[in-house]
Amino acid sequence: MFPPPPGAVAAEPPGLPPPGGVGHGRFSHPDGGGEIRLVRPARPAAEPVLLLMLHGCLQDPQALARASGMDAAAQARGWWLLYPAQPRAANAGGCWNWFDPAQRGRGRGEAAWLADLASAVAERAGVAPGRVVVAGFSAGAAMALALAAAYPERFAAVGAHSGLPPDSAHDLLSALAAMAQAAPDAGAAALPRPVIVFHGEADDTVHPGHGRRILRLRLAAGPAAAAASPGPAPDCERLDGEVPGGHRYVRCRYRRDDGGLLAEAWRVHGLGHAWSGGPAGEALADPAGPDASAEMLRFFAEVLGDASAPR
Template sequence: MCTYVPENLEPSRPLVVALHGCKQQAEDYDNETGWIKFAERNQFALLLPQQQKANNMSKCFNWFELNDIERDKGEALSIRQMIKKMASDTDIDPEKVYITGLSAGGGMATVMLAVYPDMFAGGAIIAGIPYKCATNVGEALNECGVSIVPGQLAPMKDLSPDAWGNLVRNASSHNGPYPRISIWQGTSDTTVNPADQQELVDQWTNVLGVDQTPDIEDTINGHEHKLYKNDNGEPLIETILISGMGHGTPIDPGGGDDQCGEAASYILDVGTCSSYYIIKFWGLDFQ
């Protein structure tokens, strides 16, 4: 459990949970992705869980292991306990907890949004996988669009929106609103199939009760951006498809308000700071 809390952070401020990808660690996912910069500027606490090699030799969060992806079990429970401790230690606002992650971290962020929807106000999934696409290693390697060998992507299962949605609805007894979600993907990703983004859209539009047709289609720095709104005109899902990007978190190093990050393995300088736009979508830039 790694944390960053801005000096003299006032009570009842938001908490952002950021989950690293495979072959990374928590300290690779703070400054490099811009989260510390925005924690300071927007005044929120930051929690970065660290996967252990004893759980996964590649330090991937186990988004595909049944005992880790159900409510109050395994890694999902561990992350929940970290959030509870963070709330106790820093007096954060429990109504303003957000979670994001890359790759396996994105898959585990999806898990947390599904099994603990009551805990989160929003999420962001970067090169991630729909909830319960797999419940064991074999399914994960053969049915969820991930790379078995470099450059060779497995097929991505194509379920109906209702079938995807049922997997989330059956994950808890929650009957209230679900968190809003930002979904990012690169078109040239050879580790996670870009088709996963559409399956995530199918799953979460169904859960959130909006249709699969975007209400707004525009661009962010030239990259495809779509918004899906409810009947009240509130954007509940957004997707950003980064043209030409491989597998990693998009950043844009520099000192501008909308810039962030330091290029590294799986942290890709594509001229777009994903953390900045995620914060905007969540509404943390106005709080």
């Protein structure tokens, strides 16, 4: 059983699954909680990493695992994977309530129980502080950004696929409006951790402009969230490409003066509201795009200073 985080009334996930296995259980917390899916690496990395993966609306952990192919990508690096499920009692569509200030801020709501869940599992799995990262798809991407903003000391980096900044809305109606049209100057979310962004230019569910907004907000924060005068944005290291027989993409990387990564953005032409590079035949997956799972893990490894390649 995982140790309860501070303030939790109970913590009821299963014991750790066997190497290479998948465990299922439940996490209870004063601010919520829900079912979880935990994937243990068959051969853990010398310095383990835990990736918290947040599903989108009308998904659950298993659906996101299938659409992203992240299980295999994480196994190749020897990383742990943790997929929590949003209870339908909390949102009828299974969406994380990223738009609700009561759910996305530090010390309250979904952000609180997700952050405490990640910390509890990391401790149980032997993952050191500073080696936990978070990523998500759609509503899960928005909540991943909210988590990294609310708990920058707990998450080293964040991956946002087809998402939008959490301050884009304040209730369900404004969330639906924001998804349809990205106001270029709306919001001022602090994004203090390195961010990798994937967004399809043909996304008709979450406007592609949100991917660019996330990038601008991250670059405006500078190397640290407390930067009062960030100065000019760093130059883009641009690497355009095309998947053989698939989509073209524009990839930009941004670095600090010392060479460390600030952000990376992928704009994928022809990609709709789907996980780029996901397996053929899976819902919300597009195999014609670049492999977002592999690229996110590569980005996280760079941020963490890991030189090892996938096994």
